[in-house]
Amino acid sequence: MKEPSNPTSAPTGRAVQFESFGGPEALSVREVPVPQAGSGQIRVRVIAAGLNPMDWFMTSDAETAARFGLSLPRGFGTDYAGVVDQVGDGVSKFVVGDRVFGGALSRAVADYIVVDEAGTIVAGGEVHRTPDGVDDRTAATLTIAGRTAAAALAVVKPGPGDTVLVGGAGGGVGVFAVQLARLAGARVIGTGSAASAEALRALGAEPVAYGDGLVDRVRALAPAGVTAAMDLHGTDTAQAARELGVPDERITSIAAQIEGITPANGANATPGALADIADLVAAGRLRVSIAATFPVEQIREAVDLQAARHVHGKVVIDL
Structure with missing residues (x-):
């Protein structure tokens, strides 16, 4: 030794x-x-x-x-x-x-x-x-937040032309998921409280208040529609995504099991995902x-x- x-x-x-x-x-x-x-x-x-x-x-x-x-x-x-x-x-x-x-x-x-x-x-x-x-x-x-965010992105596969709804965008996993989706070329709408709006904008997301009326507020922000969703808090964002016409295969959740929707588990993140995230941080591309x-x-x-x-x-x- x-x-x-x-x-x-x-x-x-x-x-x-x-x-x-x-x-x-x-x-x-x-x-x-x-x-x-x-x-x-x-x-x-x-x-x-x-x-x-x-x-x-x-x-x-x-x-x-x-x-x-x-x-x-x-x-x-x-x-x-x-x-x-x-x-x-x-x-x-x-x-x-x-x-x-x-x-x-x-x-x-x-x-x-x-x-x-x-x-x-x-x-x-x-x-x-x-x-x-x-x-x-x-x-x-x-480790945990980065792996979980990477696993969520692997489910919904955001890219240029996508508009992604992220529930709980200001939380520990959300700060990674928002930035990774933006780096993939997607537009991101992130749910949060009024107090988190500026923080979400700094990450590259367009903030929207969670709670009653979420579907209408998202429609107003994205009249052309939402194409993918990541629920990083509970089930409300996933249900709203369904109402907005997002197919189940492009919705994921991390905190609840929802029938028909593939959950994201950090343990299933692709090999090398965490090292890639660390390198993005080192390069100043992810904060x-x-x-x-x-x-x-x-x-x-x-x-x-x-x-x-x-x-x-x-x-x-x-x-």
Whole structure:
């Protein structure tokens, strides 16, 4: 096993853990043993961890947690970014000092995590090299939201000549989906609150208020019609798209199962999609809106903000 020449690892480090199922009140910052990288693994000194709605949803109750294979006690958070500080035998793609980002299901908000060099988010953890020009906070927002947005675009396949309706356009997945659709050449109409209108315009979307009357408001904006839709919040946008004549095969959702509509799952994103997104960020062609950052000691306040589902952009924990 190859260690840093001047190790700074402490025998214990901080980790956010669930000791009971529930809301943010069930989260605690604990001192835990620093994990050691085994064969085919790397250890990452985490610098930032991005939050996603799935993080708190998975641990809201025992039944939901069981569907994701989670049991107590459990860590928290999936998206991370940091620096490799230990590599195990057989690792060939990473060395100590490499900047990396990725996903480790329900254990990313910790000073140190161990991930497999060739794992997945669910099994062993996923790791990618962070491109030059992408800071750690930004890198910590990419994995879940970027993969999910890429999967949604793969379903509806937007391109020049398309007008795409995006529900929840200002949320964590929405900020990626809007920009990726625009980069594909599509016109984008994004739903949001009045307060999010300027943020949506900055992403390249034409804002429209969600809620009652959505179909009429979209018709007024796009009298020639809407050709595709991504519902990134619930079911209202998908139903509105149907009323607007969008065929089911060009509608997708990420937060609900709707009969006849193909859901988008980040786990099914095309190989290389996340690396492509990171490269777009590095090149300045895709920007990530970070709505708020919190020190790890304020994890409950951060999750409260994330869980309210009204934040415009991503919430990041600093470690």
